[in-house]
Amino acid sequence: MTLSIQQVTKKYLDFVAVEKLSFTINKGEIFGLIGQNGAGKTTTFRMILDLQETTSGTITWKGKHINSINRDILGYLPEERGIFPKMTVEDQLYFFGELHGKNKNELRPEVETWIKRFELEDKRRSKAETLSKGNQQKVQLIASFIHQPEFLILDEPFSGLDPVNTDLLKGAILSLKDKGTTILFSSHQMDHVEELCDHLCLLKRGVSLFTGSLIDLKKQYGKIKLTIRTEIPKEELEKLEGVNSVQVDRNQYILTLKNESYAQSIFDFITNGTYIEKFSLDYLSLDEIFKDKVARVHV
Numbered sequence: 001m002t003l004s005i006q007q008v009t010k011k012y013l014d015f016v017a018v019e020k021l022s023f024t025i026n027k028g029e030i031f032g033l034i035g036q037n038g039a040g041k042t043t044t045f046r047m048i049l050d051l052q053e054t055t056s057g058t059i060t061w062k063g064k065h066i067n068s069i070n071r072d073i074l075g076y077l078p079e080e081r082g083i084f085p086k087m088t089v090e091d092q093l094y095f096f097g098e099l100h101g102k103n104k105n106e107l108r109p110e111v112e113t114w115i116k117r118f119e120l121e122d123k124r125r126s127k128a129e130t131l132s133k134g135n136q137q138k139v140q141l142i143a144s145f146i147h148q149p150e151f152l153i154l155d156e157p158f159s160g161l162d163p164v165n166t167d168l169l170k171g172a173i174l175s176l177k178d179k180g181t182t183i184l185f186s187s188h189q190m191d192h193v194e195e196l197c198d199h200l201c202l203l204k205r206g207v208s209l210f211t212g213s214l215i216d217l218k219k220q221y222g223k224i225k226l227t228i229r230t231e232i233p234k235e236e237l238e239k240l241e242g243v244n245s246v247q248v249d250r251n252q253y254i255l256t257l258k259n260e261s262y263a264q265s266i267f268d269f270i271t272n273g274t275y276i277e278k279f280s281l282d283y284l285s286l287d288e289i290f291k292d293k294v295a296r297v298h299v
């Protein structure tokens, strides 16, 4: 394992912002930290980056205490956005790269690649202050990994990006992973986490509700989301054995089952020997699981 967080607690006077948090991240893995506002995500990032002390617990990188490692292996996109307003896009990227010990020649191919990939070619000589908010964020994002860090922490990287730029960022994260970069990011947008993460941690008021792989989290609930298209009225579906709730979603119904085993009898009843247009059984989405866990688990 590359990053290891063991029993980490952070207190601000009597207030516990993070409580006995433990997780590990392997090399080249994308790990998502999810939680509502104030759950403790930024505090966790800041402790990993040694910008804030832990109250107790240990954080290690490849077995060494995090405060003893070379800072140049780290990249960080902080929650507070900010770049140098008077500096051009290009100068900015070289500046941040040099700050992490790289020289211009080493940086040039990276700067060129990322300026192209993030569609900033016509802005390369523009001062940052003249850029739109989304473009400024793209510059800050590139700046966070221009020095090719081994470990990249992105605090809410998707916030404020339009769908096209969101896709560019997803592509960037995946290609950094392919090159072996270990990535930890937070997001309120569950679909992004679902698409990108290998493992994740759900935080509620500083306490982990789940830590592990996305598929293991989904398996805790099983395939209980049944989408069907039928003429049968809602009231009748609600009465079926094993059905917890029925929602109408445009021209189809979404049934939540008590567990996966009821699907066969519901299928037999609804189809009654004939075909129906739609019957699909799925895992709950991460968004649905997150809302359920946060509502049900009291910490």
Ligand SMILES: Nc1ncnc2c1ncn2[C@@H]1O[C@H](COP(=O)(O)OP(=O)(O)OP(=O)(O)O)[C@@H](O)[C@H]1O
Binding pocket: 012, 015, 017, 035, 036, 037, 038, 039, 040, 041, 042, 043, 044, 079
């Ligand atoms: N310096 C501080 N002093 C006291 N309390 C703090 C301090 N910094 C953070 N907190 C509290 O710790 C808790 C966790 O904050 P944190 O910023 O880590 O949450 P977050 O999950 O990143 O939230 P968001 O999604 O809103 O960014 C919050 O209740 C916050 O008010």
